[in-house]
Amino acid sequence: MSALVTILDDEPAIREMLSDALQDAGFQTMTFSRATEFEAALRRTTPDVCLVDLGLPDRDGLSLVHRLALEQGAIVIIISARAQTQDKITGLELGADDYIIKPFDPAEVVARIRARLRTPKRAASSNTARFAGWTAHFDRFALEAPDGIETAFSQAEGEVLRLFLDAPKRLISRAQMQESLGGNAGESFDRAMDVRISRLRTKLNEDPKNPRLIKTIYGAGYIFVSDVEWV
The missing domain is CATH 1.10.10.10 (Winged helix-like DNA-binding domain superfamily/Winged helix DNA-binding domain)
Structure with a gap:
């Protein structure tokens, strides 16, 4: 069975772009616009990879990244418009596996996910x-x-x-x-x-x-x- 990638971002165009690229690459996807919806889904399913935007409307994405890294065991990749070095460092310190800055090429996201899934x-x-x-x-x-x-x-x-x-x-x-x-x-x-x-x-x-x-x-x-x- 192909890996399940969840996409948490409040921008519909980004959710659709990522979902289309990942499905074309053979992944399963689930998309969410709010953290509350995403957390409810985690009680029913276990994703292999979580793509998380930091600028969410209902909570700070960084605290969600920390919980995902410690409790879910999923690969966590931040996708954010926050390009400051300190934001990247904070995300990595909280347990994220990677940090991708918007705007981005969907092919790069697919490549990074594949690289993470090949880890020892x-x-x-x-x-x-x-x-x-x-x-x-x-x-x-x-x-x-x-x-x-x-x-x-x-x-x-x-x-x-x-x-x-x-x-x-x-x-x-x-x-x-x-x-x-x-x-x-x-x-x-x-x-x-x-x-x-x-x-x-x-x-x-x-x-x-x-x-x-x-x-x-x-x-x-x-x-x-x-x-x-x-x-």
Whole structure:
């Protein structure tokens, strides 16, 4: 069955344009103009990808992005006219997987969705990994600490974590991350990775000045230094 993409935008022309492009590309779509309608639909269905506009008439889209990232496990892509760097950073910090600025080419949206659906997280068969006393539960997007306390992580953070856990004790360059995770190379992608790695380190109780698990190799990339057991 083809992936289901939900489109939340208060502009009818944009909803129609995106829906037509995605259906032509083989996706299923559902469209919504208000957050309340969208949230009601989530109680009945589970989308694979959520396209979310930030300028909604009934609530701020950023708070909705945060909830989707933590509770739904769907890929979340913001589509917004807000082009300021800080808006992009905030959206990524709240758990969005990508940020597309209006106006846009519908073909680019289709390409970015396909890239996200090809990530290692969805391809791997195992959903649980153990490392350094921690357990990562990718089926429910939770990190379990050695003392049993769980902390939620977003889809975007999970993609990066799984990339590290699939290649422990090996250097992962920025170019390899970009190729595996999708997105456009450049300052925006680098900033997104910085945000996600910083948030992962915080959730792993890492010392930001001397992290134990996710090591930065300046000018080269990152190394995840622990042994990993997939179960």
